Amino acid sequence: MTCSDFLKELTDYLDDSMDAQTRAELEDHLQWCHNCYVVCNTTKMTIEIYRDSHLYELPDDLRGRLRSAIMTKCQCKEGHEAVPDQTSTSSSLDSSKIK
């Protein structure tokens, strides 16, 4: 396995979504390739640090104001009809879907 092969599998390796044999091959590569070991470790730290960073937390006061505005707008909207089990495949969201 080359370093390039290892990198291609890095996401599946970190997410633990691969078969046992591929995993063993990657771990064998990590045993002797220091660069891949460091890249793997620092990529894992990158993910963890973002996940635990609490970046862009919603402050309580703003949260209250937003919720109040949302609920006021919802209550003002007319024409909302309850349809418990809609089976149509069309959706008004489709027209605004962005790709």
Added chain:
Amino acid sequence: MGTIQPKVAEPVGDELTLVHAAKAGDISAFEELVRRYDRNVFRIAQHITQNREDAEDVVQDAFLKAYQNLANFQEQSKFYTWLVRIAVNEALMRLRRRRPERMVSLDEDIKTEEDSMPREVADWAPNPEQLYTQGELKEILGKTIQGLPPSFRTVFVLRDVEGLSTEETADALDLSIPAVKSRLLRARLQLRERLNKYFKNRTGGDGKQ
């Protein structure tokens, strides 16, 4: 080496009950859904738009749109995944308005693999949390993710920050699973590369003094 431990899933057992009640006109049930997910929607919106004002508008418009379209929610996915899809679309729309000169699309597949190939390899020691205060760290993380293309940071925030599965992310963004995996790999590697200058081992590096 260990793998990334997924976030503990939020309890969703009663989510469907709330959705059914909201569909039947129970506004307090919908308010509970807002309370449950407003923080997530705000975080996603701010990550994509990189603008506080836009993020606030996205939160309001996404929930309002969800409310108006509840009847069209067919319950084939979690309500949260459906809501995220609406919020991402709203956020991208605002991003386009602010950057009309530049095409903003989830389909953009920027450059080839070489843009994500590690150029600098160095251990991060001591731990970044020991090197910087919380405020400094947030500034570094915000500045760094801002430099990623929108299509990469959107996938990264859904998968790695919000903890959606690959399948849920693909569903929310209307992308294929290989496309999600490809963007996620590049996003992770590019962020790692950019953070390297702040976090690499100082003994031989030229990081923060």
